[in-house]
Amino acid sequence: MSVIKLAVIPGDGIGKEVVPASLKVLDVLAELHGGLRFEYKQYPWSCEYYLEHGVMMPEDGIEQLKDSDAVFLGAVGNPNLVADHISLWGLLIKIRREFEQVINVRPARSMKGVTSPLANPKDFDLIVVRENSEGEYSESGGRIHSGKDEVVIQNAVFTRKATERAMRYAFELAKKRRGKVTSATKSNGIVHSMPFWDEVFHQVAAEYPGIQTESRHIDALSAFFVTRPHEYDVIVASNLFGDILTDIGAAIMGSIGIAPAANININGKYPSMFEPVHGSAPDIVGKGIANPIGQLWTASMMLDHFGYQDLGKNLLQAIESTLEKGIKTPDLGGRSKMDEVIEEVINQLKNM
Structure with missing residues (x-):
């Protein structure tokens, strides 16, 4: 027993x-x-x-x-x-x-008996792998001064160890599914952490030649979750981006x-x-x-x-x-x- x-x-x-x-x-x-x-x-x-x-x-x-x-x-x-x-x-x-x-793992898929708000959900079935320990939700930062001189600093902390760990988890998961990993990024606007994220993604992807890969900016990816979610398999994302995407995933399923x-x-x-x-x-x-x-x-x-x-x-x-x-x-x-x-x-x- x-x-x-x-x-x-x-x-x-x-x-x-x-x-x-x-x-x-x-x-x-x-x-x-x-x-x-x-x-x-x-x-x-x-x-x-x-x-x-x-x-x-x-x-x-x-x-x-x-x-x-x-x-x-x-x-x-x-x-x-x-x-x-x-x-x-x-x-x-x-x-x-x-x-x-x-690691935070959240699936989203078309559910029998549940009406998706999407006009044609096309039986989407995806999983978001979210880095769960650092990133934008780091505790690093603080507040100084007050009134008009008040300054607030919130640091997004990305380590190679945690970034690689999340990405490898996503690739291993994709091997058991449909063999595709999408990286959520924003390297055209966040000039330090996201180019680093992209570099690590390409390095890890090289270890999985049988897996199809792509990178998508988070704003476009959020839109694609609504317009064509059926195209996605495993998505790997930072703490904040993963949080946002999974709420969208819940919404397109029909209910959080x-x-x-x-x-x-x-x-x-x-x-x-x-x-x-x-x-x-x-x-x-x-x-x-x-x-x-x-x-x-x-x-x-x-x-x-x-x-x-x-x-x-x-x-x-x-x-x-x-x-x-x-x-x-x-x-x-x-x-x-x-x-x-x-x-x-x-x-x-x-x-x-």
Whole structure:
């Protein structure tokens, strides 16, 4: 019997709804597999926790999570209670940085049963590999003076190590897919970091002669995500560019509520973390209409990560079959409650 130990952080808002619902589905998958079991340890860290304790997680929080095989996160943030920069940097980014989750992976594809806002999506299926540890989201910088003399400096930090690491991950992923890697750049406007990014991309590409490559400026690439997403396979991008592209990817799928993400530790020292792209959606909390698909697809990515690709594939098929039957939440144009979606996904799994 294989046991996967999950550190479960429902977090804020609808995270507290979609995470417990998704654990039910994981338990069904484990039961159907027969040789797998999930062991959960719950952590109440959230904005409510911050109001009570003054921190998003306790001082030894990272130490508490170390023994888990993965972190299963719901949502972080409630600007009505805690400023976003406090909640984000105190929990989500803290885990990413201290667990060296240097790669962020976010797929976007046409989903059966979900109407894309694109007139002709042409069955697009792409993955954005986002450098997750530095770049434009570096903490380097500061503020001096005040009033009219105030100066703010925000440094974008790019190291060869992290840049090569993200690019090699993208190329290895492309070898398992359709064999194409697109680099997101802006070397015609950002005169130091992006020419460096381009140089490293060409150097790494030379190690993969069988992979088709191209570079696209981020403004044009953002437009192409809307006008011709079917042309893309794997896209490698810096921290900021990857963040922007993946939100566009969620939008062209039909709802940010279905988009998943994986924060990958590639050196094996620490657990990886799996989370949906959507936020905490405080406006719909308690209404029973939160979309669980993003959390479920995240669970599918987690299963793939642990080598249970068949289970991950089955879960994704069950999700699409549920959506094809018209059982979907209001954000997708449906009338179903979250519990109804979960129930049907479980039925689909049991009938496979």
